[in-house]
Amino acid sequence: MRNIVFLSGAGISAESGISTFRDAGGLWDTYNVMDVCSAEAFRRNRQFVLAFYNKRRRELAGKAPNAAHRMVAELQREFPGRVLNITQNIDDLFEKAGCQGTVHLHGELTKARCETCGHIWSIGYADLVGTELCPRCGAARVRHHVVMFNEQAPEYTRLYEALDGLSADRGMLVVIGTSGLVLPVEEFARYAPYRVLNNLEPQEAIDDRVFSVHMYEKAGDAAPKIAELAHHFLSAGRGGLGGRRADIVF
Numbered sequence: 001m002r003n004i005v006f007l008s009g010a011g012i013s014a015e016s017g018i019s020t021f022r023d024a025g026g027l028w029d030t031y032n033v034m035d036v037c038s039a040e041a042f043r044r045n046r047q048f049v050l051a052f053y054n055k056r057r058r059e060l061a062g063k064a065p066n067a068a069h070r071m072v073a074e075l076q077r078e079f080p081g082r083v084l085n086i087t088q089n090i091d092d093l094f095e096k097a098g099c100q101g102t103v104h105l106h107g108e109l110t111k112a113r114c115e116t117c118g119h120i121w122s123i124g125y126a127d128l129v130g131t132e133l134c135p136r137c138g139a140a141r142v143r144h145h146v147v148m149f150n151e152q153a154p155e156y157t158r159l160y161e162a163l164d165g166l167s168a169d170r171g172m173l174v175v176i177g178t179s180g181l182v183l184p185v186e187e188f189a190r191y192a193p194y195r196v197l198n199n200l201e202p203q204e205a206i207d208d209r210v211f212s213v214h215m216y217e218k219a220g221d222a223a224p225k226i227a228e229l230a231h232h233f234l235s236a237g238r239g240g241l242g243g244r245r246a247d248i249v250f
C-alpha cells in the first residue's frame with residue numbers, strides 16, 4: 001500500500017506567526033545561533049539558554065495551526081496509518097491541528113527532559129527556571145526538550161526508517177518549509193519515488209530538479225494543491241500517480 005511521509009521545517013509554521021530562523025526578520029537576525037542553540041552555550045550559560053526557550057514557549061501559547069498543518073491532519077484522518085508526519089519543528093501546531101504520532105526530530109518546546117534519567121514530560125507553556133526536580137528520579141537537572149547544535153537527535157532513526165519504507169513501497173515524500181541547511185532534504189528526496197517540494201523560494205542547499213513537483217509559495221496556499229496530489233496518490237492503484245505523471249507541475 002502506498003504511503004506518504006511529510007517532512008517539514010520552520011516555514012510551515014511561518015503563517016501562524018512563528019519566526020523561521022533564516023528568513024529575513026527571522027530569529028537569527030536577533031540572536032546568534034551558537035549563543036542560544038548549542039550544547040556549548042548551554043554549558044556556559046544555562047539560564048540564558050533556558051530563558052531563550054521560555055520566550056519561544058510563551059509565544060507558542062497563543063498560536064494557531066494554519067491550513068498546511070490542518071491539511072496533514074485531514075489526510076491522516078482520511079488515510080489512517082498511511083500518512084507519517086515528521087517535522088524539524090519544536091512547536092505544537094501539528095498537535096493543535098489534530099495530527100497523530102508526529103515525529104519531532106528536534107524535540108518539543110512543550111516538554112521538559114531530565115538530564116540524569118532521561119525522563120520526558122509535558123510542561124505546557126510554563127517557564128523552566130532551572131531549579132525544577134525531575135518527577136521520576138528527583139534530580140535537579142531539568143532542561144528544555146529541544147535538540148541543539150552538537151547534541152544527539154535520537155529521533156533521526158525514525159526518519160531513516162521512514163525513508164527506507166518510502167523506497168520499498170514506492171511512496172511519496174512531501175517536503176514543506178525548510179531551507180535544507182540543517183537536514184539534507186535533497187539527499188533524502190532521492191529515497192522516494194515521488195517527491196514534492198514547497199518553499200517560499202528556491203534554496204541554495206536544495207537542487208529542486210530532484211523533485212517531481214515544486215511549489216514556490218506560502219504553505220497555506222500550496223496546501224490544497226498538495227492535498228489534491230496526495231489524495232490522488234493514495235487513492236491510486238499500483239503503477240501510476242492516479243492517472244497523472246510523476247513530473248506533474250501545478
Ligand code: NAD
Nearest residue numbers: 009010011020021022088089090091177178179200218219
Ligand atoms: P529555516 O529557517 O532554515 O528555513 C525556512 C524555510 O521555510 C525556507 O526554505 C523558506 O523558503 C521557507 N518558508 C518561509 N516561509 C514559508 C511559508 N509561509 N511557506 C512555505 N515555506 C516557507 O528552517 P529549517 O530548515 O526548518 O531549519 C531551522 C531549524 O530551526 C530546524 O531545526 C527547526 O527545528 C528550527 N526552528 C523551528 C521553528 C518552529 O518550531 N516553528 C521555528 C524556527 C526554527
